[in-house]
Amino acid sequence: MLAEFRPDVIAHLAAESHVDRSISGPGAFVHTNVVGTFTLLQQALGYYTGLPEEARARFRFHHISTDEVYGSLGETGLFTEATAYDPRSPYSASKAASDHLVRAWGHTYHLPVLVTNCSNNYGPYHFPEKLIPLIIIRALAGEALPVYGDGSNVRDWLFVEDHARALRCVFERGTPGETYNIGGNAERRNIEVVRGICAVLDEVAPRADGQPYAGQIRFVTDRPGHDRRYAIDAGKIRRELGWAPQETFEAGIRKTVTWYLANRPWWQDILASRYDTARLGLAVAHG
Ligand SMILES: Cc1cn([C@H]2C[C@H](O)[C@@H](COP(=O)(O)OP(=O)(O)O[C@H]3O[C@H](C)C(=O)[C@H](O)[C@H]3O)O2)c(=O)[nH]c1=O
Numbered sequence: 001m002l003a004e005f006r007p008d009v010i011a012h013l014a015a016e017s018h019v020d021r022s023i024s025g026p027g028a029f030v031h032t033n034v035v036g037t038f039t040l041l042q043q044a045l046g047y048y049t050g051l052p053e054e055a056r057a058r059f060r061f062h063h064i065s066t067d068e069v070y071g072s073l074g075e076t077g078l079f080t081e082a083t084a085y086d087p088r089s090p091y092s093a094s095k096a097a098s099d100h101l102v103r104a105w106g107h108t109y110h111l112p113v114l115v116t117n118c119s120n121n122y123g124p125y126h127f128p129e130k131l132i133p134l135i136i137i138r139a140l141a142g143e144a145l146p147v148y149g150d151g152s153n154v155r156d157w158l159f160v161e162d163h164a165r166a167l168r169c170v171f172e173r174g175t176p177g178e179t180y181n182i183g184g185n186a187e188r189r190n191i192e193v194v195r196g197i198c199a200v201l202d203e204v205a206p207r208a209d210g211q212p213y214a215g216q217i218r219f220v221t222d223r224p225g226h227d228r229r230y231a232i233d234a235g236k237i238r239r240e241l242g243w244a245p246q247e248t249f250e251a252g253i254r255k256t257v258t259w260y261l262a263n264r265p266w267w268q269d270i271l272a273s274r275y276d277t278a279r280l281g282l283a284v285a286h287g
Helices: 019-024 027-049 053-058 090-109 131-140 160-173 190-204 235-241 249-262 264-274
Strands: 008-012 059-066 113-118 120-122 145-148 154-159 179-182 187-189 217-220
Touching (some): 008 027, 008 160, 019 027, 019 090, 027 059, 027 090, 053 059, 059 160, 090 113, 120 160, 120 249, 131 145, 131 264, 154 160, 154 249, 160 179, 160 235, 179 235, 187 190, 190 249, 249 264
Parallel strands (some): 008 059, 059 113, 113 179, 120 154, 145 217
Antiparallel strands (some): 154 187
């Protein structure tokens, strides 16, 4: 019987990740995502070259990136691993640069690298600046729910636990030097996402006045350069590594809303002490 392959992995998930922040302050994105990745690669390479041969065979540098490096889709089509890079925001440009650095270290220095590009994550512990937690938190606070533009931009939502399972598949069974796209197969227009959250809240935490949360929705000025649509073809990871998302979007959203209701101290602490709350337009703590 073959022994199970147990890789030693550096999984590089660290990044400045919020597109709106990259528009108002791009420098931190270049510093963290580009220079930070370069720094990690150099440290990883030094470590790797010092390993005995048997340990080198087990080593992987796994770079976790985004589908935003591929740019924006029209109404049809999907991003594959062969889609040309076309980043459009300071955030996605910095992630594209970091992907190129990782592949260069693989090609030039033979560091065993893996790259994955995922679609929009959501679920527990999602930072309050992102659309889904922001809508939940603002809804509970009785605040306006800001939808950029006309709400018709599309994202492909990936439940965080599905993403974690995919990452494990890749670093345990992926081929060094390869890229794998990871998507939730759950394309939704932003306005559908916001209305879906409101509907779950109406059921599990109804407003005191009995009115629907959807009444708080407001269409606001669009994000500059707002990418129209992202959608992933996850055929390669499905075929080669046997991964598929297990969570439907509707079940995942319900779990997520429930988690934010049950874990108010987690996000209230962030709002109260560690975060620029003005950006969220929220008062500090909500009961
Ligand atoms: C914060 C906010 C967002 N939006 C819109 C903008 C987007 O079309 C969509 C999702 O926005 P969010 O900022 O949550 O996520 P993306 O800009 O799609 O990017 C996210 O998914 C990718 C894959 C990453 O790689 C990013 O790191 C991650 O932040 O909702 C609104 O309409 N209102 C709001 O208040």
